[in-house]
Each structure stands twice: as C-alpha cells, then as structure tokens.
Amino acid sequence: MSLRKSLFYGFLVLIVLVGQQVVNRDLVEGVPPKVHGAVINNKVPWEGAIEGPGVIYFWASWCGICQSIQGTMSDVLAQTPGMTVAVKSGSNEDVQKYLKKSELDWPVVNDADGVIGDAFGIRGVPTIFVMGPSGKIKFTAVGYTSALGLQLRLWLAGFE
DSSP: OOOOHHHHHHHHOOOHHHHHHHHTTOOOBBBBOOOOOOOSSSSOOOOOSSSSSEEEEEEEOOOOOHHHHHHHHHHHHSSSEEEEESSSSSOHHHHHHHHTTTTTOOEEEEETTSSHHHHHHHOOEEEEEEEESOOOOEEEOOOOOOOHHHHOOOOOHHHO
C-alpha cells in the first residue's frame, strides 16, 4: 500500500474516533440517573428494573437505524436485564401500536417530550448504555451497533 493511501486511511480512522468522542461527550457516566416513568406495556416498573448488569436502550419509532437493530436488541433483552426508552415517538398509544406492529416485546418507558433522554445526555438514537455488575455504566454505543459488538460490550462489562 502506498504512503498516500496509508495516510488517507489513517486520517479516516482519526475522523471516526474524534467523531465518536464528540457524539459521546455529553452522555452520562457512572450510575445512571434516577428516572421516574411508567412502563407503558406493564413489563416491570422502571425503578429497580436494572440493578446490576444490564442495558438501557434509547430508540425511536421514526429511526431507521433503530429499526435495523431491533432483532439484535430483542435477542439481548431476552437474555439480559434491560429497559428501553422510546424517545419522541408520540403518545403511549402510538408507541404501543408501533411495538405491536413490529412484534416487539420490550419493556418500554415513553419519553414523549425527551426529558429522560436529556437526563442521560442523549443527542441521537439509537443509544445504548451497558451497565456492569455494580450498576454503573461501563460502555455506551451511539448509532448502529452490531450484535457481536454489543455482546462483546456486555461480556466486558462483567469484569469490574
């Protein structure tokens, strides 16, 4: 590979890494904020839903990338304690219709006005928080996340 190509690819990697830092800079770290919200589909109460390892997944019904990782998130939520937050996706009824249409069986808190997302520093969806055994946030992912990448984060979060 020529020096010019190597420099070009190195520059692209640098841009991606800097971009990730910019996107993640406002995301909450450590212990997730206390959130008061009703789980609209009666799965579990938000308070105490995740005490220890688990995930909090922020998504939106209008988000194409969120739709592309629904299968991955369904698999993760079937095996790992977690909660999802529908960000600015309409009324509780709108979100429930979307869940039914998409055949999703997730515990969901509706964040119709974006207040919960603001508390977590969310700037875009999808955003995933992975907590370790202590309940502290160990990893975040913004944008598309592969099943392998998410499983790796969950596995690594177990080492505290």
